Amino acid sequence: CDCRKPKPGMLFKAAEEMDVDLARSYMVGDTVRDMETARNIPMKAILVQTGHDDVENSQSVDGRVKPDYVAGRLLDAVEWIIKDCKS
Numbered sequence: 001c002d003c004r005k006p007k008p009g010m011l012f013k014a015a016e017e018m019d020v021d022l023a024r025s026y027m028v029g030d031t032v033r034d035m036e037t038a039r040n041i042p043m044k045a046i047l048v049q050t051g052h053d054d055v056e057n058s059q060s061v062d063g064r065v066k067p068d069y070v071a072g073r074l075l076d077a078v079e080w081i082i083k084d085c086k087s
Helices: 009-018 032-039 074-086
Strands: 026-029 044-048 069-071
Touching: 026 032, 026 074, 032 044, 044 074, 069 074
Parallel strands: 026 044, 044 069
Antiparallel strands: none
């Protein structure tokens, strides 16, 4: 099914129904699969470190996708998005 991550079908459907511009959106997640989903759109990807996946901010490892930002907690992700939108 194209609706299961990392395929973007679910996000395309939601964007159509809710009139969302995915190119200007952010994927905030806690797994490499979430980051892969964001790249399949493409949209900016933020990894929140919750212990699920350990992706370094500097470079992808073992073919995994590099996020645009690695946040220690959800609030850090929100603050980064606000700054990024202003730039």
